[in-house]
Amino acid sequence: MRLLDRYLLREFLVPLGYCLCGFLIFWIASELFSNLHQLQDKHLQALDIAEYYLFRIPEFLPIVLPVSLLLALLYALTNHARHNELTAIRAAGVSLWRLSLPYFAVGAAAALCLFALDEFCAPLTSELAAQVLDRHVQRPVDAPDRDAVKKLDFQNARQARNWHIGIYHRKTGDMYSVLVIWRLPDGTWRQLIADRARWTNGVWTFYGVTEIRQSDSPNGLPVRVQYAELAEPGFSETPDEIKSEISISERFAHQARTKGADLPLTDIANYLRLNPDVKGALRSWLLTKFNGRFASPFTCVVVIVIGVPFAAASGRRNVFVGVAASITIFFVYFLLQQFGLAFGEVGRVPAWLAAWLPNLAFSLAGFWMMSRVR
Numbered sequence: 425m426r427l428l429d430r431y432l433l434r435e436f437l438v439p440l441g442y443c444l445c446g447f448l449i450f451w452i453a454s455e456l457f458s459n460l461h462q463l464q465d466k467h468l469q470a471l472d473i474a475e476y477y478l479f480r481i482p483e484f485l486p487i488v489l490p491v492s493l494l495l496a497l498l499y500a501l502t503n504h505a506r507h508n509e510l511t512a513i514r515a516a517g518v519s520l521w522r523l524s525l526p527y528f529a530v531g532a533a534a535a536l537c538l539f540a541l542d543e544f545c546a547p548l549t550s551e552l553a554a555q556v557l558d559r560h561v562q563r564p565v566d567a568p569d570r571d572a573v574k575k576l577d578f579q580n581a582r583q584a585r586n587w588h589i590g591i592y593h594r595k596t597g598d599m600y601s602v603l604v605i606w607r608l609p610d611g612t613w614r615q616l617i618a619d620r621a622r623w624t625n626g627v628w629t630f631y632g633v634t635e636i637r638q639s640d641s642p643n644g645l646p647v648r649v650q651y652a653e654l655a656e657p658g659f660s661e662t663p664d665e666i667k668s669e670i671s672i673s674e675r676f677a678h679q680a681r682t683k684g685a686d687l688p689l690t691d692i693a694n695y696l697r698l699n700p701d702v703k704g705a706l707r708s709w710l711l712t713k714f715n716g717r718f719a720s721p722f723t724c725v726v727v728i729v730i731g732v733p734f735a736a737a738s739g740r741r742n743v744f745v746g747v748a749a750s751i752t753i754f755f756v757y758f759l760l761q762q763f764g765l766a767f768g769e770v771g772r773v774p775a776w777l778a779a780w781l782p783n784l785a786f787s788l789a790g791f792w793m794m795s796r797v798r
Contacts, residue, residue, distance in 0.1 A: 428513065432526045435503070440496035440530075447488045452477050467560040479553035482546040486720050489538055491754045494727040497527060498749060501735030510736060520797055524732045531728040539721040547688050571595050578669050580606075580661055581699045587661070594670065597623040597663035602630065604659075612638040616654070623663050629655045661698070668694040676706055689717050708775060712768035715779035723757070726783050729790030733797050757782050 456463075456477070463473055504510045513523055571594045578587040583606065590601025599621040607613050619632030633651040668691035675687060692714045696702065702710070730753060760782040768778020 428518070429526045432500075432523070433530070436496060436500045436527060436530065439499045440492060443492040443496045443499075444488065447492050448481065448484060451484050451488055452480075455480075463557075466557055468557070472556055472559060476553050476556045479549040479556065482541045482549050485538060485541060486723075487758070489534055490723040490727050491751070493531060493534060493724055494731050494754055495751075497728060497731040498735045501732065505736065520732065520736060520794060524728070527728050527732060528725065531725040534724040535721040538724060539718075542686070542717070542721065543688055543690075546686075573670055576666075576670065578661070578666055579699065581701055582697070583660065585659070585661070587666075592666065592670075594667055597666070614638065616656075618654075627655050627657045628659045628661070629653060664690070665694045665698060667691075669698075672710070676709060686717070687713050689714065692717075705769075705771060708771035709769045711775035712765060712778050715768075715776050716765060719779040719783055722783055726757075726786050726790070727754070730786050730793070731790075733790060733793035736797050757786055760785065 456473070463476075468476065501510070504513075510523075514520070573592045573594065574590065576587070576589040576592045578589065579585070580587075585604065585606035588603040588605075589599045592599050600619070602618040602621045603615065604618075605613065605615040615636045616630055617634040617636070618630035621628055621630045623629075630651075631653055633654045635649045635651065635654065637647045637649075639646055671691050672687065672695050692710055696710065696714075734749065734753075764773070764778040764781040767773045768775050773781075
């Protein structure tokens, strides 16, 4: 069977490479034409534009890779069927499930690669693409620092601690005009007022600090103590968690205008860990995003499930029929996916169902079609 598997893989991977390159070129070209005026306004040269779209490739792959897999699979199997190779293979006692094993292996490998790219590469390359986009833009000397976030309110609901930060720098994690208020396990409250704070060796260190504690006596005045420098190893919040808070707040507030890579799982997990009681629209939006991060790469396996029986039953249809069928199937899938995510993010349907609905529907249809192939 190894010889057969190698043959099927070779006949599948070659058109997959062509389809992937073709769809990437098509997608980049369509993006380029729609954004040409913006790129000209940014004074980008040809090399800058090429670098910009090179960094944006991981953003395109969640759409381009599944449709390339489907088209390459339909082409390969239709080609086998036209030359009666599928009939000969199955007459030799090879079941359709066993014949499909190399294709499922490629689909699973593509899903894992897509998940890794989407989770680890896409957020970074999206930031690099944004830097390339603004490379030639002259900013005024007095323009605000884009990495600086003003008037940031950050809450750690799990430990009942609230941060009010005048200015926070995303890259360095430095804070200015800091106020931290929290409640201790014994029920008393405490607050720190600091000129600035810095994350050093895994500990928040505050500078120019005024510490205010609740008095032990019921009617006593609060106790005020001043420090030039004060380290707080008990604070579990990290700069990454604060960046997650900023990212999620900005994305949720500007959903319609958000572009670039989607939220990484680490950002969502950090936010939900610090705010376990978040409710309403924000919770529905976060949980739908969280489930969608797993469901989206699984599309690479679903297209194999739906593509194998469709192509195997197609007989001697023209190859162009397979092209049209792959585009139609993926269009219906994409439409169902977008409707599901939209309803899930507003809380109309459960988050897991919204994210996994197209995968479940097409997988069940594929298994049913597979059982009907003779």
